[in-house]
Amino acid sequence: MVQTRSEATRDKVLQAAESLVIEHGHEAMAMQELVKRSGVSNGSIFHHFGSKDGVLRVIFARERRRYLGHVAQCILGHDGDPCDAMGEGARGAVEFQARDPHRHFRLVEQFSNSQWLMIEEGGWNDLAAEIERPVMEWAVPHLASGRLPMLQPHTIQSMMLGPAELVCSQWRRGRITGPLIDQAPIVARFVAQGLRQICALYAPARTA
Numbered sequence: 001m002v003q004t005r006s007e008a009t010r011d012k013v014l015q016a017a018e019s020l021v022i023e024h025g026h027e028a029m030a031m032q033e034l035v036k037r038s039g040v041s042n043g044s045i046f047h048h049f050g051s052k053d054g055v056l057r058v059i060f061a062r063e064r065r066r067y068l069g070h071v072a073q074c075i076l077g078h079d080g081d082p083c084d085a086m087g088e089g090a091r092g093a094v095e096f097q098a099r100d101p102h103r104h105f106r107l108v109e110q111f112s113n114s115q116w117l118m119i120e121e122g123g124w125n126d127l128a129a130e131i132e133r134p135v136m137e138w139a140v141p142h143l144a145s146g147r148l149p150m151l152q153p154h155t156i157q158s159m160m161l162g163p164a165e166l167v168c169s170q171w172r173r174g175r176i177t178g179p180l181i182d183q184a185p186i187v188a189r190f191v192a193q194g195l196r197q198i199c200a201l202y203a204p205a206r207t208a
Helices: 005-024 031-038 042-049 051-078 082-099 101-112 115-119 121-145 153-172 182-207
Strands: none
Touching: 005 031, 005 042, 005 051, 005 101, 031 042, 031 051, 042 051, 051 082, 051 101, 051 115, 051 121, 082 101, 082 121, 082 153, 082 182, 101 115, 101 153, 121 153, 153 182
């Protein structure tokens, strides 16, 4: 499909902005540098995105969608025990970050822990809900059958993504050594076995 002129302009801006954020972080990205790097005028950038924050919203949303979408595919693609499927989601989170740890740090982690996201939080909650919906729907029968622990969905999500993201963060700080990808199967087992243990704890309450 042939790009329209407008689409080509947007792509130039987004590619330039993404490279600047990866190099310097989103807080340090200046409009002057974005104009210079992209070759697109300041007026045209504002026409397409409204503001610097408008550019950042698109970048963060696009990368967050890629990340959570990959995790969701790993869960939904597993044919077997749902606790193991959640473990595969955790494995996928580590593998995704291991492909380019610095990119993930700049485009997801720094955004996620920023004052900027606190201001923009409402839109990101809607985005996360949209991306997570297929996994939530997949989980419902497993929650009802007791094959996943009967906890709030976001509690289970935190148990799955939390260990993966903490391990990756500690690796980036040099507190975990060796290739990051080596941590993926460890995290996967930790999550799967932990969820199974919680299922066992909840089993008596369901059958009482």
